[in-house]
Amino acid sequence: MSLVIVGSLAFDSIETPRERRERIVGGSGSYCALAASFFTRPKVVGVVGRDFPEETLSFFRRRGIDLKGVEVKPGKTFFWEGRYGEDPNLRTTLRTELNVFQDFRPRLPESYRRADILFLANIDPDLQEEILNQAKNPRLVAMDTIELWIKTKRRALLEVLRRVDIFFANDQEVKMLTGEVNLIRAGRALLEKGPRWVVVKKGEHGVLVLGRDQVFGLPANPTEAVTDPTGAGDCFAGGFLGSLDRESRVDGRSIRRAAAFGSVMASFAIEDFGLERFRRLKRKEIEERLLVFKKLVRF
Amino acid sequence: MSLVIVGSLAFDSIETPRERRERIVGGSGSYCALAASFFTRPKVVGVVGRDFPEETLSFFRRRGIDLKGVEVKPGKTFFWEGRYGEDPNLRTTLRTELNVFQDFRPRLPESYRRADILFLANIDPDLQEEILNQAKNPRLVAMDTIELWIKTKRRALLEVLRRVDIFFANDQEVKMLTGEVNLIRAGRALLEKGPRWVVVKKGEHGVLVLGRDQVFGLPANPTEAVTDPTGAGDCFAGGFLGSLDRESRVDGRSIRRAAAFGSVMASFAIEDFGLERFRRLKRKEIEERLLVFKKLVRF
DSSP, rough: OOEEEEOOEEEEEEEEOOOOEEEEEOHHOOOOOOOHHSSSSSSSEEEEEETTTTHHHHHHHHHHHHEEEEEEESSSSOOOEEEEOOOTTOOOEEEEEEEGGGGGGOOOOOOGGSSSSSEEOOSOOHHHHHHHHHOOOSSSSEEOHHHHHHHHOOHHHHHHTOSSSSSEEHHHHHHHHOSSSSHHHHHHHHHHTTTTTTEEEEEOOOOOEEEESSSEEEEOOOOOOOOOOOTTHHHHHHHHHHHHTSSSOOSSHHHHHHHHHHHHHHHHTTSTTTTTTHHOOOOHHHHHHHHHHHHHOOO | OEEEOOOOOOOEEEEOOSOOOEEEEOOOOHHHHHTTTSSSSOEEEEEEETTTTTHHHHHHHHHHHOEEEEEEEOOOOEEEEEOSSSSSEEEEEEEEEOOGGTTTTOOGGGGGGTEEEEEOOOOOHHHHHHHHSSOOOSEEEEEOOOOOHHHHHHHHHHHHTTTOSEEEHHHHHHHHHHOOSSSSHHHHHHTTTTTEEEEEHHHHHHOOEEEOEEEEEEEOOOOOSSSOOOHHHHHHHHHHHHHHHHHHHHSSSHHHHHHHHHHHHHHHHHSSTTTHHSSSSOOHHHHHHHHHHHHHHOO
């Protein structure tokens, strides 16, 4: 079993209604790998500049994350600046500097090519396709995307979608991609485009998983305190795929468990800024929160 | 065990993106009582004009609904006209004619006064309070409201809220009433204002139930086809309170079961226009759909 994650490692400047943090480590690849590292030993593909903190890389390594696929290039690390309103689901991107990501051509190291699970986190669909072409018969391919690619690279995105097993998207993206207002119809329309599973992330409303012959839903962890929503979706995917990497089969049962673990990891991520919550997270807390989710829906 | 429902009986003209219906029977009291009638024998308090169809009243009676508290007055029945967009959660009120509701002073018939459960469906909070003063030690009081009363009769509404056990509201109303964006914080703030349970109806995102020491959540029935969303919230309350009326205790377990039955009844209501779905609904279908909900969240 092995999980390869292709995504970004970044610096984020984040403003919430209560606090502001400058240039803390983030990026879809970082969040996702860290969340997955509580279940398996993920391998990461990405790029950082020389300014990326060695301390963070050691932290990743201590968590069992394989960084062979992370290039260190001269120049500055990808940078994102954003602001959240009182409603944590509403965010504004204030600045994006691609930096070393500008001409990044992701390459799977030889030792990554036979990965069981390949996750194409949010990057340009053309790059996602390139990676996909380098993998050798992965058991499972999953992808994520963002509004930007739906708007600017729709055709390339649909091309990748055709070749993946699991598609992660938030409710807005699912509606935008299909033109459907009803989430179930939208999800079903996406199932027609290739994936076997469509996983709709709905923020404070939880998650909806559609398979060809079943539906699964889970409310979000009921929390009063969202400190920093950044990376929630990536941590959901990390927990989801990390959990799946431990399973012998991909079926309704393991997918449901995966969605529950994904929700658990996302719920931890938002309790602190950046990756901070994972520095002190214990395996026992994960099991305890899974129980919270079980109790939340029991009737 | 007995359940008294105070609400409106009405004519509705409804426009959806696909169809339009003129002057079909609706109203919070009608929807709620009909949904509850699959669990108990509800008693209704309300008013209709001479134009209200005798056929509908017989249908209510056949379903075991006690209409002793429904006055028939000279004049026309309350009328509402509304339009739904592609998103069934967005509706526009086009016209409201109070008619016989104009100077309605609800009175609990003697045989209603010792009701175990009293439900104050959406009507003017002053009338809700009047009714409340007529009841004799109900075991449980529940209330619903709408945006209009939050905006125009906030103080009276908070006065009633102080005296009820269960408060039903949709997510917008909960946020508007508390000024909180986070639903959990908003719900907790409402628990401070009186009720023991706050039940937040979230449409396609399901329901969230907050008690003083527990939280329960359930996604909505995954459906592609919403024919007419009118009355979904009232049917939720009807199924909820009807189910609760059969229980010997009001506690976490029975409240969770009630929320599940409420979701089931709401999910049927929206499958057809007005009250139509309930004319052909079988008890067996209710049990089957409860199983759908159980499967939906099982992991």
